[in-house]
Amino acid sequence: MTQAASLSLPADWRDFYQLTKPRVMTLVIFTGLCALLAAPGHINPVLGFTAMLCIAMGAGGAAALNHWWEADIDAGMRRTQSRPIPSGRMARSSARDFGIGISVASVLIMGLAISWLAAGLLAFSIVYYAVIYTIWLKPRTPQNIVIGGGAGAFPPLIGWVAVTGDVTLMPILLFSIIFMWTPPHFWALALFVQTDYAKVGIPMMPVVAGEASTRRQILLYSAILLPLSLAPCLIPFAQGGAGWIYGLAATVLSGGFFLLSIRVGLRRPTGPEDKLKPEKQLFFWSIIYLFALFGALVADRWILAPGL
């Protein structure tokens, strides 16, 4: 540790909060909550709140472990230099202990209060993000965003299981939608935002495979996402499937997503003066897409079948 770090003040509570990556958690909480509200069945509001709290704590714990493991990488990138560990405000071991502590607590509370199946899925999602993604595959393969997308896809699965108690086709479809949505979302961003990943040795797709290949893969994932997002309409409504509100929203949202992906996938930037407008449009549409799609899922259940 540097002299500056050793003389700095102890870590503030806000530093521990920052370890949980609160901005990423917004998506985790939203998709998990939508699945919990859209799942057929009833859950006591206190237990529903507890399930959401456990999902958020688990995501926060995994994020803290990510901070712990990637402290050296974070120190080498401008975007992450001010994080609690690289800035010297927090000892590395504190982030590790905090991450393990809230992860274990989240799994135990989920198991004791909700169900051990939901707790098992939560535990797997934490290990998946912190170990399989962060430690193992992120520094080794340019497909890291695809693999990382799996971690972000767990919350709706866990939220659904917290209500129904079993893993059916519908929560697996919700998992798959987020899994397929993640690569075009992040690669669209990577096309117009320059990052320091190459400098610190993380093999991000646009750097390793090149821009043209990344554009083709954006198009490929978007083409898979289009029918996949409509698949919940094929499941009977009484068995948790989606209704016409979701169907309409998915058609419009996925159609728009696909059209924007075609523009991004087939174009070649003209040079430094290119404003990369289609890439920016795709990225912002992808954010609206996920929030609106999951919102429509809840609207479906609550408007068409409020008692189910």
Added chain:
Amino acid sequence: MTDLPDPLSPEYQAQRRAVIRQRNRVLGLLLAFFAILFFAITIAKMKM
């Protein structure tokens, strides 16, 4: 180069105590929150 804080200075010690006090306060609130939550979970599970 920025000046390093003197760890023995009263200002530094006061700041350090303030940070630790804040952390303890937040930890206390969290513990109280979880105590209430466990109580509520117990009642909810009894009703099932």
